[in-house]
Amino acid sequence: MKSIIFEICRWAAAAAAIVFLISLGTPPADSHADPRKVMEAACGSAEMTNMQQAPNQVIKRIYGINPSDYEYCVLYYPLTNMNVDELLIARYSDAEQESALCAAAGNRLDSQKQVFESYGVGQTELLTNHSVIDSCGGFFLFAVNTRSDDIHEAFIKALEEE
Numbered sequence: 001m002k003s004i005i006f007e008i009c010r011w012a013a014a015a016a017a018i019v020f021l022i023s024l025g026t027p028p029a030d031s032h033a034d035p036r037k038v039m040e041a042a043c044g045s046a047e048m049t050n051m052q053q054a055p056n057q058v059i060k061r062i063y064g065i066n067p068s069d070y071e072y073c074v075l076y077y078p079l080t081n082m083n084v085d086e087l088l089i090a091r092y093s094d095a096e097q098e099s100a101l102c103a104a105a106g107n108r109l110d111s112q113k114q115v116f117e118s119y120g121v122g123q124t125e126l127l128t129n130h131s132v133i134d135s136c137g138g139f140f141l142f143a144v145n146t147r148s149d150d151i152h153e154a155f156i157k158a159l160e161e162e
Helices: 002-024 035-045 056-063 095-116 121-129 148-160
Strands: 051-053 072-078 086-091 131-136 139-144
Touching: 035 072, 035 086, 035 139, 035 148, 056 072, 056 095, 086 095, 095 121, 095 131, 095 139, 121 131, 131 148, 139 148
Parallel strands: none
Antiparallel strands: 051 072, 072 086, 086 139, 131 139
């Protein structure tokens, strides 16, 4: 029992550290990139075969945020409960929205790790080693995917294009 509590605390601390590190820096000037092109670039770099686009009610249920509060908010999530691939991109307008997105993604990552830690070795490895949370220029990215580094690179590059 103590080891389970220790692991939960460890994952919660890791998520808190991620959110803290993201919030440390001053955000760069807002990007004027088209949100749809940012999403297209990210999707073009991702392994999308196990994902589907989520309706707004699924985003609300999974992340606890209201997509209609954001200029742009799109989620691709797993086709089945046994996969963990996700891709969330949102356009936020202020620090409060950015903070809400960071917290929601951190919570999602933690809850998925807790679900899969005892039996989903492959999923846990993907969540631990192939996930990205980033906010830059008024855009937010959360990705869990075997190609998360490529997704992140495409996301950053798309923000630089106008």
